[in-house]
Amino acid sequence: MSDVLHRVRMTVNARAATIAVEARRTLAEALREDLGLTGTHLGCEHGVCGACTVLMDGAPVRACLVLAVQAEGAAIRTVEGLAAPDGTLHPLQQAFADHHALQCGYCTPGFLMLAMAMLEENPAMEEAEMVERLSSNLCRCTGYAGILAAVRSVMRR
Template sequence: MDVSMTVNGRPASGKVEGRTLLVHFLRDDLHLTGTHVGCDTSQCGACVVHMDGRPVKACSVLAVEAEGAEILTIEGMANPDGSLSVIQQAFQDHHGLQCGFCTPGMVMSAAALLKDDPHPDERTIRDYLDGNICRCTGYHNIVKAILAASENASIAAQ
């Protein structure tokens, strides 16, 4: 099957089997390996991307379901000059990562949260991240990073 979509602001297309997951199309066909496969069961959140402005777990979406969609991956989160986005910088500044495996999904989820709620409190952040698993941390620094990014929420939500 032919599939085409816009990924990180650029047209992307390819041939896929009907059962090809969006995460595998992004990683294997488009070589955008920042979106991670952590569980293949839609539980860990390492594969979160934005599809038409909403967060989705790319391991639970078929590539053909994204036909014509606007997809944003972690590779598209950086500023146009290549510098880190407000959210990415906050994760770096507040040590919101350790091994880094969950970080792309966490950043993508954080961006969606800040778009919907520019100034969330700690409880809201923790509830929102319920579908994202980090095996290295106690989430404290991740929450700190998102709170710090929310101070610049108008910039972070872009």
């Protein structure tokens, strides 16, 4: 009974995707293992680090804390959807490079998706709110100053 496969239809980066997964498959695993979108990283797998952040119907969520079956009908956006089809980086990605907002890069996809939601929700965000929002994800390399500088640089002043 528990190895029953469930069909899940969702939109991933504006393309329709249908997968068949075990109920226990998390959304993060489904993106990586079933759809080959390994840009979404798994860090702690219990909702603390934010590395697996994706946008689910526009809102940032921790993909390790959502079951793939729960994404039925949802629109998911991952880091793979940020750059243009010709490979041109999204301004946010370019800003991360310019401001040394990454070193090892493990946390970067999560931070980028978190920052995308911030940018879309309120591109004139105050610094204090940026800090509060970014505090939900962990980076062990940069000390966060570069990440904050990168996000600040793309916000409308």
